[in-house]
Amino acid sequence: xAIAKAERLMNLALCLLGARRPLTxxxxxxxxxxxxxxxxxxxAVAFGSGxxxxxxxxGDGATGSEESFSRMFERDKDDLxxxxxxxxxxxxxxxxxxxxxxxxSNRLPPITLDAAEATALGLAARVWQQxxxxxxxxxxxxxxxxxxxxxxxxxxxxxxxxQLSTLEPHIPAREAAFEPLMLACRxxxxxxxxxxxxxxxxxxxxxxEPWTLECWRGHWYLAGWDRERQAERVFRLxxxxxxxxxxxxxxxxxxxxxxxxxxxxxxxxGEGATSTARIRLRAGAGYPLRARALHTRELxxxxxxxxxxxxxxxxAWLVEFGPDVVVLEPAELRxxxxxxxxxxxxx
Numbered sequence: 001x002a003i004a005k006a007e008r009l010m011n012l013a014l015c016l017l018g019a020r021r022p023l024t025x026x027x028x029x030x031x032x033x034x035x036x037x038x039x040x041x042x043x044a045v046a047f048g049s050g051x052x053x054x055x056x057x058x059g060d061g062a063t064g065s066e067e068s069f070s071r072m073f074e075r076d077k078d079d080l081x082x083x084x085x086x087x088x089x090x091x092x093x094x095x096x097x098x099x100x101x102x103x104x105s106n107r108l109p110p111i112t113l114d115a116a117e118a119t120a121l122g123l124a125a126r127v128w129q130q131x132x133x134x135x136x137x138x139x140x141x142x143x144x145x146x147x148x149x150x151x152x153x154x155x156x157x158x159x160x161x162x163q164l165s166t167l168e169p170h171i172p173a174r175e176a177a178f179e180p181l182m183l184a185c186r187x188x189x190x191x192x193x194x195x196x197x198x199x200x201x202x203x204x205x206x207x208x209e210p211w212t213l214e215c216w217r218g219h220w221y222l223a224g225w226d227r228e229r230q231a232e233r234v235f236r237l238x239x240x241x242x243x244x245x246x247x248x249x250x251x252x253x254x255x256x257x258x259x260x261x262x263x264x265x266x267x268x269x270g271e272g273a274t275s276t277a278r279i280r281l282r283a284g285a286g287y288p289l290r291a292r293a294l295h296t297r298e299l300x301x302x303x304x305x306x307x308x309x310x311x312x313x314x315x316a317w318l319v320e321f322g323p324d325v326v327v328l329e330p331a332e333l334r335x336x337x338x339x340x341x342x343x344x345x346x347x
Contacts (some may be wrong), residue, residue, distance in 0.1 A: 006036040012076055013085055013101065022090040022098025029069055039069040099291045175237040178213070180244040181222055185210045188255075190227075192239050192248040197316075201346055203241045208233070209251045214261035225253040234264045277310035278328040285324040315340060 010034050015023070023031070030041045077099070081087055086105040090098045113121065175195065184191045191210055196203035209225040219236055226233040280303045281289055290296065295307040305328070308314075315336035318325050327334040 004034070008032065008084075009076055009079055011081055016080075016085075016087060016099060016101035017103060017106065019100050021259050022088070022100040024092070024096045024098050025070070025073055026096075028073070028099070035069060035073075038072070124226075164263045175220060177222075177238070177240040177244045178220060179238045180246065181210055181237070184211055184244070184246050185212055185222075187246075188251060190249050191244050191250065192247060193244045194242045195235055196239050196241055201343055206233075206235070208235070209253060209255075211255055212259045212261060213237075216262050216265050221261050221265055223259045223264065225251070227252065232264075234261060275310045276297065276307050277314065277330060277333050279306050279318070280304070280326040280328060281306050281321075282324040289318075289321070289325070314320060319344070 011034065012028065015028060015031055029035045029039065049301060077087060080101075084106075085101055087099055087101050088105070090100065092098055181191065183189075189210075190207065192205065193205050194203035194205045207227040208222070209227065210222055211224045212222075214221055214223070219238060222235045224233065224235075225231075276294060279289070279297075283298075283302050283304055289306060289308060290304075290307050294308040294309070297305040299305055303326075310330070310333060315333055318327065318333075318337050319340045325337075327337050
């Protein structure tokens, strides 16, 4: 937003909030400097200037000026309402429409959050650290803190006076697909995007009815209804290529009351497996695999040997670690990983 427009909106908001009675458009035009500079004071001040046409507003220039002012005023009023200001319209005895922003309608009740609620809000705001609403989310937390609604110590101070703890939760949202998918989930709008599976050389076009987004082990996943496959599917956002386009159409499948994104991803990654696999992992690499290891044995050649849970989809996960992982057994897992690597190499 340009500085001039921001200042004009601020002045309009203050004028509406400070008025003791509804003000007409004519009165607002004469009271706000930006309107006076752009279009003149209008009838409220122009009378007595000695020029009948300009004073009465009957000249062609005055008519055009009035129309331009009206368009700007309507845009400014809509912008303020979009920002959250409640503006009431009241017709006076002369039939003119007046505008006022009553303080009781634009004042939040006292807000007090306990430590758990404040932590949840702070964690949600950190999702936007790499997204378009980062400044808005940070500003909202600072306003709550300034109003006394946040417990002490829950919001980092400005100016680098207090650094974030290294143990503080961090939820990145770097994927370009995050924001449009979040909005599509909120508005219940189908989306179209290109998606490349881990073992595919090229992406495929997917038509999805998005349900929810969830972060698991540092990666964001979308759960929704795949229209072509007529089944629920989970998509990893980092594998979405190109833009996400929304469609103005209704959902064709019911949205379940509970969507188990994490359970679905865990199942595909072998979290619920009853068997195990043995792999070699390069020293200093593959922390997620080490965190899941049932047994770890350090080798002498810069590698470690790990025993990890084995279930459906583990091959797709192991491929992501590239040359840092070598599958020892079982043989079918080793073959699946090799096939996936060959498919990627051919692409």
